[in-house]
Amino acid sequence: MTEHQQEKLSALMDGQLDKDAVEGLVEHAAQRERWYRYQLVSAVIRGEAQSGHAADISAAVAAAIAAEPQFAQEPSSAWSRLTAWVTGGNWLRPAANVAVAASVAVVAIIGVQNLQPIDDGVTPAETQNRANPVFETMPFGGVVNPVSFNTMQTPQQDSAATSVVDADFERVLLQSFMVDHQQQLKLSQQEEVEATEIIDRQDP
Protein backbone atom coordinates (compact mmCIF):
# COMPACT_ATOMS: atom_id res chain seq x y z
CA MET A 1 0.00 0.00 0.00
CA THR A 2 1.39 3.37 -0.94
CA GLU A 3 1.68 6.21 1.49
CA HIS A 4 -0.91 8.07 -0.54
CA GLN A 5 -3.39 5.23 -0.20
CA GLN A 6 -2.76 5.04 3.51
CA GLU A 7 -3.48 8.71 3.80
CA LYS A 8 -6.75 8.18 1.97
CA LEU A 9 -7.62 5.29 4.24
CA SER A 10 -6.94 7.43 7.24
CA ALA A 11 -9.10 10.19 5.78
CA LEU A 12 -11.84 7.64 5.14
CA MET A 13 -11.83 6.61 8.76
CA ASP A 14 -12.19 10.21 9.75
CA GLY A 15 -15.18 10.46 7.41
CA GLN A 16 -13.47 12.94 5.12
CA LEU A 17 -13.55 10.95 1.87
CA ASP A 18 -16.23 10.96 -0.87
CA LYS A 19 -18.06 7.84 -2.07
CA ASP A 20 -16.05 7.24 -5.27
CA ALA A 21 -12.82 7.33 -3.42
CA VAL A 22 -14.22 4.92 -0.85
CA GLU A 23 -15.14 2.40 -3.52
CA GLY A 24 -11.76 2.76 -5.17
CA LEU A 25 -10.08 2.04 -1.89
CA VAL A 26 -12.16 -0.90 -0.78
CA GLU A 27 -11.88 -2.73 -4.10
CA HIS A 28 -8.41 -3.82 -3.25
CA ALA A 29 -8.30 -6.98 -1.14
CA ALA A 30 -5.32 -5.85 0.86
CA GLN A 31 -7.06 -2.58 1.46
CA ARG A 32 -10.07 -4.32 2.86
CA GLU A 33 -7.94 -6.25 5.34
CA ARG A 34 -6.24 -3.12 6.46
CA TRP A 35 -9.59 -1.34 6.63
CA TYR A 36 -10.85 -4.15 8.82
CA ARG A 37 -7.82 -3.87 11.12
CA TYR A 38 -8.09 -0.12 11.35
CA GLN A 39 -11.78 -0.41 12.17
CA LEU A 40 -11.06 -3.03 14.84
CA VAL A 41 -8.35 -0.95 16.40
CA SER A 42 -10.62 2.04 16.28
CA ALA A 43 -13.43 0.01 17.87
CA VAL A 44 -11.14 -1.19 20.62
CA ILE A 45 -10.05 2.34 21.32
CA ARG A 46 -13.69 3.40 21.56
CA GLY A 47 -14.38 0.40 23.82
CA GLU A 48 -16.84 -1.10 21.35
CA ALA A 49 -15.08 -4.34 20.53
CA GLN A 50 -16.57 -7.64 21.65
CA SER A 51 -14.40 -10.00 23.62
CA GLY A 52 -14.36 -12.32 20.59
CA HIS A 53 -12.99 -9.50 18.49
CA ALA A 54 -10.29 -8.77 21.02
CA ALA A 55 -8.99 -12.32 20.78
CA ASP A 56 -8.94 -12.02 17.00
CA ILE A 57 -6.99 -8.83 17.10
CA SER A 58 -3.87 -10.27 18.64
CA ALA A 59 -3.66 -12.95 15.97
CA ALA A 60 -4.51 -10.53 13.19
CA VAL A 61 -2.03 -7.95 14.42
CA ALA A 62 0.70 -10.54 14.85
CA ALA A 63 0.10 -11.79 11.33
CA ALA A 64 0.06 -8.25 10.02
CA ILE A 65 3.34 -7.45 11.72
CA ALA A 66 4.93 -10.61 10.35
CA ALA A 67 3.71 -9.75 6.86
CA GLU A 68 4.74 -6.11 7.07
CA PRO A 69 7.69 -5.82 4.68
CA GLN A 70 9.29 -2.73 6.21
CA PHE A 71 10.13 -4.57 9.41
CA ALA A 72 12.17 -7.18 7.59
CA GLN A 73 13.83 -4.63 5.36
CA GLU A 74 14.78 -2.09 8.01
CA PRO A 75 18.54 -2.32 7.38
CA SER A 76 18.25 -1.87 3.62
CA SER A 77 15.97 1.09 3.94
CA ALA A 78 18.31 2.83 6.35
CA TRP A 79 21.18 2.03 4.07
CA SER A 80 19.41 3.24 0.97
CA ARG A 81 18.67 6.49 2.76
CA LEU A 82 22.37 6.85 3.44
CA THR A 83 23.23 6.04 -0.15
CA ALA A 84 20.73 8.60 -1.35
CA TRP A 85 22.17 11.15 0.97
CA VAL A 86 25.73 10.36 -0.02
CA THR A 87 24.95 10.68 -3.72
CA GLY A 88 22.85 13.75 -2.97
CA GLY A 89 25.79 16.10 -3.17
CA ASN A 90 26.85 17.46 0.24
CA TRP A 91 29.67 15.04 0.01
CA LEU A 92 32.93 16.34 -1.30
CA ARG A 93 33.28 19.41 0.83
CA PRO A 94 36.81 19.87 2.10
CA ALA A 95 36.60 17.72 5.17
CA ALA A 96 39.88 18.33 6.91
CA ASN A 97 38.76 21.49 8.64
CA VAL A 98 35.11 20.63 8.93
CA ALA A 99 36.00 17.39 10.65
CA VAL A 100 37.34 19.43 13.49
CA ALA A 101 33.99 21.10 13.89
CA ALA A 102 32.30 17.78 13.32
CA SER A 103 32.76 16.34 16.73
CA VAL A 104 32.38 19.63 18.51
CA ALA A 105 29.01 19.12 20.09
CA VAL A 106 29.74 15.91 21.89
CA VAL A 107 29.51 17.00 25.48
CA ALA A 108 26.26 17.63 27.28
CA ILE A 109 26.58 19.30 30.60
CA ILE A 110 23.81 18.32 32.93
CA GLY A 111 24.67 19.43 36.39
CA VAL A 112 27.20 21.35 38.36
CA GLN A 113 28.53 20.80 41.81
CA ASN A 114 31.40 21.86 44.00
CA LEU A 115 34.68 20.08 44.47
CA GLN A 116 36.95 20.62 47.42
CA PRO A 117 40.20 22.21 46.32
CA ILE A 118 43.32 20.13 46.70
CA ASP A 119 46.19 21.32 48.78
CA ASP A 120 49.31 20.17 47.00
CA GLY A 121 51.48 22.96 48.32
CA VAL A 122 52.01 24.36 44.85
CA THR A 123 48.77 26.11 44.07
CA PRO A 124 48.61 29.77 45.07
CA ALA A 125 46.40 30.41 48.08
CA GLU A 126 43.73 32.41 46.23
CA THR A 127 43.24 29.60 43.76
CA GLN A 128 42.77 27.14 46.58
CA ASN A 129 40.11 29.26 48.18
CA ARG A 130 38.10 29.26 45.04
CA ALA A 131 35.77 26.30 44.77
CA ASN A 132 36.40 24.25 41.64
CA PRO A 133 33.15 23.45 39.90
CA VAL A 134 32.67 19.90 38.75
CA PHE A 135 30.43 19.32 35.80
CA GLU A 136 28.49 16.15 35.64
CA THR A 137 27.40 14.89 32.31
CA MET A 138 25.80 12.10 30.46
CA PRO A 139 29.08 10.94 29.04
CA PHE A 140 29.39 10.41 25.34
CA GLY A 141 30.67 7.35 23.60
CA GLY A 142 33.09 7.33 20.75
CA VAL A 143 30.27 7.98 18.36
CA VAL A 144 30.09 11.60 17.40
CA ASN A 145 26.74 12.70 18.54
CA PRO A 146 25.80 16.36 18.59
CA VAL A 147 24.04 17.26 21.77
CA SER A 148 22.74 20.65 22.67
CA PHE A 149 25.06 22.37 25.03
CA ASN A 150 22.96 23.17 28.06
CA THR A 151 24.39 26.21 29.73
CA MET A 152 24.02 26.30 33.46
CA GLN A 153 25.36 28.60 36.15
CA THR A 154 27.74 27.22 38.68
CA PRO A 155 26.64 27.59 42.28
CA GLN A 156 29.89 29.29 43.24
CA GLN A 157 29.15 32.76 44.64
CA ASP A 158 32.50 34.38 45.42
CA SER A 159 31.96 37.26 43.00
CA ALA A 160 28.75 37.25 41.04
CA ALA A 161 29.94 39.07 37.91
CA THR A 162 33.27 37.38 37.40
CA SER A 163 32.10 33.90 38.37
CA VAL A 164 29.53 33.86 35.58
CA VAL A 165 32.21 34.80 33.06
CA ASP A 166 34.53 32.19 34.51
CA ALA A 167 31.87 29.55 34.38
CA ASP A 168 31.06 30.34 30.75
CA PHE A 169 34.69 30.26 29.76
CA GLU A 170 35.21 27.10 31.78
CA ARG A 171 32.52 25.35 29.77
CA VAL A 172 34.17 26.39 26.52
CA LEU A 173 37.51 25.28 27.89
CA LEU A 174 36.09 21.93 28.96
CA GLN A 175 34.45 21.40 25.60
CA SER A 176 37.65 22.34 23.87
CA PHE A 177 39.69 19.72 25.78
CA MET A 178 37.05 17.01 25.48
CA VAL A 179 36.66 17.46 21.75
CA ASP A 180 40.39 17.57 21.21
CA HIS A 181 40.82 14.37 23.24
CA GLN A 182 38.29 12.57 21.01
CA GLN A 183 39.98 13.88 17.89
CA GLN A 184 43.42 12.86 19.07
CA LEU A 185 42.12 9.35 19.79
CA LYS A 186 40.89 9.05 16.22
CA LEU A 187 44.08 10.53 14.82
CA SER A 188 46.15 8.14 16.94
CA GLN A 189 44.36 5.28 15.19
CA GLN A 190 45.45 6.82 11.90
CA GLU A 191 49.00 7.27 13.14
CA GLU A 192 49.13 3.59 14.17
CA VAL A 193 47.98 2.44 10.74
CA GLU A 194 50.62 4.59 9.06
CA ALA A 195 53.34 3.41 11.44
CA THR A 196 52.45 -0.22 10.67
CA GLU A 197 52.68 0.50 6.96
CA ILE A 198 56.16 1.96 7.35
CA ILE A 199 57.27 -1.16 9.23
CA ASP A 200 55.69 -3.35 6.55
CA ARG A 201 57.57 -1.51 3.82
CA GLN A 202 60.89 -1.82 5.61
CA ASP A 203 60.40 -5.47 6.44
CA PRO A 204 58.53 -7.14 3.59
Added chain:
Amino acid sequence: MKNWVSAWFLVVVIGVGVSIPAQAIMPLQGLLLVAVDATTEDSVAPTQQRTVATVGALTEDTNRTAQDDDTMTAAQIVARDGQMWFERMQQVLQAQNFSVSLVHIQGQRTELFRWLHGVSDDGQSLEILYSLNGPEVHIVRRNQRVSYFHPMMAPYSIRANSLFGPIPLGFYNSFAELADSYNVVAMGGARVIDRPAVHVRLVPRDQERFGYSVWIDRESGMLLRVATVSPSGEILEQIHITSMELSDEMNPDLLQVKTIGLPPLVRDDPSLNPVRHAWKKNWLPVGFKQIRANHHQLPMTGIPADYFLYSDGMTRISIYVSEDPKASNSFAYEGLDSLYSHQYQNYTVTVVGRVPMSMLQRIALSVRP
Protein backbone atom coordinates in the same frame (compact mmCIF):
# COMPACT_ATOMS: atom_id res chain seq x y z
CA MET B 1 20.05 -1.68 41.09
CA LYS B 2 22.95 -0.39 43.09
CA ASN B 3 22.60 -3.13 45.68
CA TRP B 4 22.53 -5.70 42.97
CA VAL B 5 25.68 -4.30 41.44
CA SER B 6 27.51 -4.31 44.75
CA ALA B 7 26.44 -7.86 45.45
CA TRP B 8 27.60 -8.90 42.03
CA PHE B 9 30.93 -7.23 42.53
CA LEU B 10 31.35 -8.88 45.92
CA VAL B 11 30.78 -12.30 44.41
CA VAL B 12 33.27 -11.51 41.72
CA VAL B 13 35.87 -10.35 44.20
CA ILE B 14 35.44 -13.46 46.28
CA GLY B 15 35.57 -15.59 43.17
CA VAL B 16 38.66 -14.13 41.60
CA GLY B 17 40.67 -13.13 44.65
CA VAL B 18 44.37 -13.80 44.52
CA SER B 19 44.03 -17.30 45.90
CA ILE B 20 41.19 -19.50 44.73
CA PRO B 21 40.08 -22.42 46.88
CA ALA B 22 40.73 -25.88 45.45
CA GLN B 23 37.02 -26.62 45.07
CA ALA B 24 36.77 -23.76 42.61
CA ILE B 25 38.97 -25.63 40.19
CA MET B 26 36.40 -28.32 39.43
CA PRO B 27 33.80 -26.18 37.68
CA LEU B 28 36.55 -24.41 35.82
CA GLN B 29 37.83 -27.67 34.42
CA GLY B 30 34.28 -28.41 33.32
CA LEU B 31 34.26 -25.08 31.56
CA LEU B 32 37.48 -25.90 29.80
CA LEU B 33 36.11 -29.21 28.48
CA VAL B 34 33.06 -27.45 27.11
CA ALA B 35 35.36 -24.93 25.51
CA VAL B 36 37.34 -27.62 23.73
CA ASP B 37 34.12 -29.24 22.49
CA ALA B 38 32.78 -25.98 21.16
CA THR B 39 35.91 -25.13 19.24
CA THR B 40 36.15 -28.60 17.74
CA GLU B 41 32.61 -28.33 16.47
CA ASP B 42 33.34 -24.98 14.92
CA SER B 43 36.40 -26.13 13.09
CA VAL B 44 34.43 -28.96 11.47
CA ALA B 45 31.65 -26.68 10.30
CA PRO B 46 32.18 -25.08 6.89
CA THR B 47 32.58 -21.55 8.20
CA GLN B 48 34.84 -18.93 6.84
CA GLN B 49 38.40 -19.95 6.14
CA ARG B 50 40.16 -17.35 8.22
CA THR B 51 38.05 -18.22 11.23
CA VAL B 52 38.55 -21.92 10.75
CA ALA B 53 42.30 -21.53 10.59
CA THR B 54 42.46 -19.70 13.88
CA VAL B 55 39.86 -21.77 15.67
CA GLY B 56 41.73 -24.86 14.49
CA ALA B 57 44.92 -23.49 15.99
CA LEU B 58 43.09 -22.72 19.21
CA THR B 59 41.74 -26.24 19.42
CA GLU B 60 45.20 -27.73 19.10
CA ASP B 61 46.40 -25.31 21.67
CA THR B 62 43.71 -26.17 24.20
CA ASN B 63 44.13 -29.89 23.60
CA ARG B 64 47.80 -29.62 24.35
CA THR B 65 47.41 -27.41 27.39
CA ALA B 66 44.47 -29.39 28.74
CA GLN B 67 46.92 -32.14 29.58
CA ASP B 68 48.93 -29.72 31.71
CA ASP B 69 45.95 -28.88 33.91
CA ASP B 70 47.21 -31.01 36.79
CA THR B 71 50.37 -28.98 37.02
CA MET B 72 48.65 -25.57 36.71
CA THR B 73 47.24 -23.50 39.54
CA ALA B 74 43.62 -22.38 39.45
CA ALA B 75 44.75 -18.82 38.77
CA GLN B 76 46.79 -19.98 35.79
CA ILE B 77 43.84 -21.93 34.41
CA VAL B 78 41.38 -19.02 34.60
CA ALA B 79 43.99 -16.72 33.08
CA ARG B 80 44.69 -19.11 30.23
CA ASP B 81 40.98 -19.59 29.52
CA GLY B 82 40.40 -15.86 29.79
CA GLN B 83 43.03 -15.14 27.16
CA MET B 84 41.77 -17.96 24.94
CA TRP B 85 38.18 -16.68 24.95
CA PHE B 86 39.19 -13.04 24.60
CA GLU B 87 41.40 -13.77 21.60
CA ARG B 88 38.72 -15.96 20.06
CA MET B 89 36.24 -13.07 20.36
CA GLN B 90 38.80 -10.70 18.78
CA GLN B 91 39.17 -13.10 15.89
CA VAL B 92 35.39 -13.29 15.37
CA LEU B 93 35.07 -9.49 15.44
CA GLN B 94 37.64 -9.24 12.64
CA ALA B 95 36.92 -12.27 10.45
CA GLN B 96 33.32 -13.42 10.92
CA ASN B 97 30.29 -12.32 8.89
CA PHE B 98 27.78 -10.98 11.35
CA SER B 99 24.69 -8.77 11.53
CA VAL B 100 23.68 -7.68 15.01
CA SER B 101 21.52 -5.17 16.81
CA LEU B 102 22.92 -3.67 19.97
CA VAL B 103 21.98 -1.38 22.80
CA HIS B 104 24.54 1.05 24.20
CA ILE B 105 23.76 2.34 27.69
CA GLN B 106 25.64 5.15 29.42
CA GLY B 107 24.02 6.37 32.59
CA GLN B 108 20.49 7.33 31.62
CA ARG B 109 21.25 7.46 27.94
CA THR B 110 20.33 4.53 25.72
CA GLU B 111 21.25 4.25 22.08
CA LEU B 112 20.35 1.53 19.61
CA PHE B 113 22.61 0.48 16.79
CA ARG B 114 22.67 -1.95 13.93
CA TRP B 115 26.13 -3.39 13.24
CA LEU B 116 27.12 -5.33 10.14
CA HIS B 117 30.51 -6.86 9.52
CA GLY B 118 31.87 -9.12 6.84
CA VAL B 119 34.74 -10.12 4.63
CA SER B 120 33.96 -10.13 0.90
CA ASP B 121 34.98 -12.86 -1.56
CA ASP B 122 37.91 -10.75 -2.71
CA GLY B 123 39.13 -10.37 0.87
CA GLN B 124 37.90 -6.85 1.62
CA SER B 125 36.97 -6.22 5.23
CA LEU B 126 33.71 -4.25 5.40
CA GLU B 127 31.74 -2.88 8.30
CA ILE B 128 28.77 -0.58 8.99
CA LEU B 129 27.49 0.70 12.30
CA TYR B 130 24.48 2.99 12.37
CA SER B 131 22.12 4.42 14.91
CA LEU B 132 18.47 3.36 14.94
CA ASN B 133 17.16 6.24 17.08
CA GLY B 134 17.61 9.96 16.64
CA PRO B 135 19.88 11.47 14.00
CA GLU B 136 21.17 8.95 11.48
CA VAL B 137 24.77 8.44 12.48
CA HIS B 138 26.60 6.06 10.18
CA ILE B 139 30.11 4.75 10.48
CA VAL B 140 31.37 2.83 7.49
CA ARG B 141 34.65 0.97 7.27
CA ARG B 142 36.24 -0.38 4.10
CA ASN B 143 39.51 -2.09 4.98
CA GLN B 144 41.58 0.59 6.72
CA ARG B 145 39.41 3.57 5.81
CA VAL B 146 36.71 4.53 8.30
CA SER B 147 34.14 7.17 7.35
CA TYR B 148 31.87 9.07 9.71
CA PHE B 149 28.50 10.40 8.56
CA HIS B 150 26.14 12.64 10.40
CA PRO B 151 23.24 14.65 8.99
CA MET B 152 24.55 17.76 10.73
CA MET B 153 28.10 17.72 9.46
CA ALA B 154 30.34 17.09 6.49
CA PRO B 155 31.46 13.49 6.39
CA TYR B 156 35.12 12.64 6.73
CA SER B 157 37.39 9.61 6.78
CA ILE B 158 40.13 8.40 9.07
CA ARG B 159 42.60 5.62 8.40
CA ALA B 160 42.08 3.02 11.11
CA ASN B 161 41.81 -0.68 11.73
CA SER B 162 38.52 -0.37 13.57
CA LEU B 163 35.49 1.86 14.00
CA PHE B 164 35.62 4.47 16.71
CA GLY B 165 32.23 3.58 18.15
CA PRO B 166 30.76 1.97 21.24
CA ILE B 167 32.94 -1.17 21.08
CA PRO B 168 36.15 -0.58 23.10
CA LEU B 169 39.16 -0.01 20.85
CA GLY B 170 41.14 -2.40 23.04
CA PHE B 171 39.17 -5.28 21.54
CA TYR B 172 41.06 -4.66 18.32
CA ASN B 173 44.54 -4.44 19.84
CA SER B 174 46.75 -7.45 20.44
CA PHE B 175 46.25 -9.18 23.77
CA ALA B 176 49.86 -8.40 24.74
CA GLU B 177 49.09 -4.67 24.78
CA LEU B 178 46.62 -4.98 27.65
CA ALA B 179 48.20 -7.89 29.50
CA ASP B 180 50.54 -5.61 31.51
CA SER B 181 47.60 -3.70 32.94
CA TYR B 182 44.78 -6.24 33.20
CA ASN B 183 44.33 -9.77 34.43
CA VAL B 184 42.03 -11.42 31.93
CA VAL B 185 40.18 -14.24 33.64
CA ALA B 186 37.40 -16.62 32.64
CA MET B 187 34.72 -16.44 35.32
CA GLY B 188 32.46 -19.27 34.22
CA GLY B 189 29.18 -19.65 32.45
CA ALA B 190 26.27 -17.28 32.04
CA ARG B 191 23.16 -16.94 29.92
CA VAL B 192 22.98 -13.95 27.60
CA ILE B 193 20.20 -13.40 25.02
CA ASP B 194 19.13 -16.97 25.68
CA ARG B 195 22.51 -18.39 24.72
CA PRO B 196 25.18 -20.08 26.80
CA ALA B 197 27.98 -17.57 27.28
CA VAL B 198 31.38 -17.33 28.95
CA HIS B 199 31.94 -14.43 31.30
CA VAL B 200 35.45 -13.04 30.97
CA ARG B 201 36.66 -10.23 33.20
CA LEU B 202 39.43 -7.75 32.53
CA VAL B 203 40.51 -6.91 36.06
CA PRO B 204 42.90 -3.96 36.32
CA ARG B 205 46.04 -5.13 38.09
CA ASP B 206 46.24 -1.93 40.14
CA GLN B 207 42.51 -2.07 41.11
CA GLU B 208 42.39 1.67 40.43
CA ARG B 209 41.17 2.00 36.87
CA PHE B 210 37.98 0.76 35.24
CA GLY B 211 37.54 -2.95 34.62
CA TYR B 212 35.53 -4.70 31.94
CA SER B 213 33.16 -7.64 32.02
CA VAL B 214 32.80 -9.34 28.67
CA TRP B 215 30.27 -12.05 27.83
CA ILE B 216 31.23 -14.21 24.87
CA ASP B 217 28.99 -16.66 23.01
CA ARG B 218 30.19 -20.15 23.84
CA GLU B 219 29.22 -21.58 20.48
CA SER B 220 30.51 -18.93 18.10
CA GLY B 221 32.93 -16.84 20.15
CA MET B 222 30.91 -13.72 19.30
CA LEU B 223 30.79 -10.77 21.68
CA LEU B 224 27.38 -10.66 23.42
CA ARG B 225 27.77 -8.05 26.12
CA VAL B 226 30.34 -5.65 27.65
CA ALA B 227 30.13 -3.71 30.87
CA THR B 228 32.61 -1.07 32.03
CA VAL B 229 32.88 -1.29 35.80
CA SER B 230 34.33 1.25 38.24
CA PRO B 231 36.72 0.13 41.01
CA SER B 232 33.78 0.27 43.44
CA GLY B 233 31.74 -2.06 41.24
CA GLU B 234 29.42 0.45 39.68
CA ILE B 235 28.46 -0.26 36.06
CA LEU B 236 29.32 2.85 34.04
CA GLU B 237 28.62 1.76 30.51
CA GLN B 238 27.09 -1.27 28.84
CA ILE B 239 26.84 -2.68 25.38
CA HIS B 240 24.31 -5.44 24.95
CA ILE B 241 23.82 -7.36 21.73
CA THR B 242 20.06 -7.91 21.43
CA SER B 243 19.92 -9.99 18.28
CA MET B 244 22.61 -11.63 16.27
CA GLU B 245 23.02 -13.47 13.03
CA LEU B 246 26.27 -15.13 12.04
CA SER B 247 26.50 -16.40 8.49
CA ASP B 248 28.82 -17.87 5.90
CA GLU B 249 27.65 -15.29 3.40
CA MET B 250 28.30 -11.61 3.94
CA ASN B 251 25.21 -9.44 4.52
CA PRO B 252 24.34 -8.04 1.03
CA ASP B 253 24.02 -4.52 2.48
CA LEU B 254 27.78 -4.57 2.96
CA LEU B 255 28.43 -5.09 -0.74
CA GLN B 256 27.58 -1.45 -1.37
CA VAL B 257 30.45 -0.39 0.86
CA LYS B 258 32.80 -1.90 -1.71
CA THR B 259 31.79 0.57 -4.39
CA ILE B 260 30.59 3.65 -2.53
CA GLY B 261 32.73 6.79 -2.73
CA LEU B 262 34.10 7.57 0.72
CA PRO B 263 34.71 11.12 1.95
CA PRO B 264 38.21 12.62 2.10
CA LEU B 265 40.76 11.73 4.75
CA VAL B 266 41.42 14.09 7.63
CA ARG B 267 44.92 15.50 7.50
CA ASP B 268 46.99 14.99 10.61
CA ASP B 269 49.35 17.95 10.27
CA PRO B 270 49.64 18.85 13.95
CA SER B 271 51.41 15.59 14.69
CA LEU B 272 54.29 16.88 12.59
CA ASN B 273 55.00 19.59 15.19
CA PRO B 274 57.20 18.18 17.93
CA VAL B 275 56.48 19.02 21.58
CA ARG B 276 58.17 22.24 22.74
CA HIS B 277 59.30 20.86 26.07
CA ALA B 278 59.85 17.33 27.39
CA TRP B 279 57.62 17.61 30.47
CA LYS B 280 58.42 15.13 33.20
CA LYS B 281 55.52 12.87 34.14
CA ASN B 282 56.65 11.83 37.61
CA TRP B 283 53.75 9.46 38.10
CA LEU B 284 51.92 7.32 35.58
CA PRO B 285 49.77 4.28 36.30
CA VAL B 286 51.43 0.93 35.59
CA GLY B 287 51.11 -0.24 32.00
CA PHE B 288 50.49 3.13 30.32
CA LYS B 289 52.80 3.72 27.37
CA GLN B 290 53.17 6.89 25.34
CA ILE B 291 51.77 6.38 21.84
CA ARG B 292 51.63 9.94 20.53
CA ALA B 293 53.18 13.32 21.27
CA ASN B 294 52.92 16.64 19.48
CA HIS B 295 52.34 20.35 19.86
CA HIS B 296 49.01 21.59 18.54
CA GLN B 297 46.22 24.10 19.08
CA LEU B 298 42.95 23.06 20.66
CA PRO B 299 39.73 23.46 18.68
CA MET B 300 37.37 26.33 19.66
CA THR B 301 39.81 28.10 21.99
CA GLY B 302 42.98 27.90 19.87
CA ILE B 303 45.03 27.24 23.00
CA PRO B 304 48.47 25.90 22.05
CA ALA B 305 49.59 22.92 24.11
CA ASP B 306 52.20 20.22 24.30
CA TYR B 307 50.26 16.99 23.97
CA PHE B 308 50.98 13.43 25.11
CA LEU B 309 48.74 10.40 24.60
CA TYR B 310 49.13 7.28 26.74
CA SER B 311 47.51 3.87 26.30
CA ASP B 312 47.24 0.83 28.56
CA GLY B 313 45.75 -1.31 25.80
CA MET B 314 42.14 -0.67 26.82
CA THR B 315 41.90 3.00 27.70
CA ARG B 316 43.76 6.16 26.72
CA ILE B 317 44.78 9.27 28.63
CA SER B 318 45.59 12.65 27.12
CA ILE B 319 47.99 14.99 28.90
CA TYR B 320 48.06 18.65 27.85
CA VAL B 321 50.58 21.17 29.11
CA SER B 322 49.98 24.76 28.10
CA GLU B 323 51.71 28.00 28.98
CA ASP B 324 48.87 30.02 27.45
CA PRO B 325 47.21 32.19 30.17
CA LYS B 326 43.83 31.37 28.59
CA ALA B 327 44.24 27.78 29.73
CA SER B 328 45.11 28.76 33.29
CA ASN B 329 42.15 27.40 35.15
CA SER B 330 41.95 24.77 37.85
CA PHE B 331 38.83 22.73 37.37
CA ALA B 332 37.56 19.21 37.12
CA TYR B 333 34.83 17.40 35.27
CA GLU B 334 33.63 13.94 36.12
CA GLY B 335 31.85 11.60 33.75
CA LEU B 336 32.72 8.37 32.01
CA ASP B 337 35.40 10.48 30.38
CA SER B 338 36.77 12.82 33.02
CA LEU B 339 39.02 15.85 33.05
CA TYR B 340 41.32 17.30 35.67
CA SER B 341 43.05 20.61 35.11
CA HIS B 342 45.65 22.05 37.43
CA GLN B 343 47.29 25.44 37.22
CA TYR B 344 50.84 26.02 38.31
CA GLN B 345 52.59 29.41 38.31
CA ASN B 346 53.29 29.57 34.61
CA TYR B 347 51.75 26.50 33.07
CA THR B 348 48.58 24.44 33.26
CA VAL B 349 48.37 20.67 33.14
CA THR B 350 45.12 19.13 31.91
CA VAL B 351 44.56 15.39 31.90
CA VAL B 352 41.60 13.77 30.12
CA GLY B 353 40.62 10.14 29.92
CA ARG B 354 38.31 7.29 30.75
CA VAL B 355 39.78 6.54 34.18
CA PRO B 356 38.73 7.51 37.70
CA MET B 357 39.19 11.15 38.69
CA SER B 358 41.73 10.27 41.39
CA MET B 359 44.02 8.81 38.75
CA LEU B 360 43.77 11.88 36.49
CA GLN B 361 44.46 14.10 39.47
CA ARG B 362 47.52 12.17 40.54
CA ILE B 363 48.94 12.29 37.02
CA ALA B 364 48.24 16.02 36.64
CA LEU B 365 49.91 16.86 39.94
CA SER B 366 53.05 14.92 38.99
CA VAL B 367 53.87 16.82 35.80
CA ARG B 368 56.89 19.15 36.12
CA PRO B 369 59.02 21.13 33.66
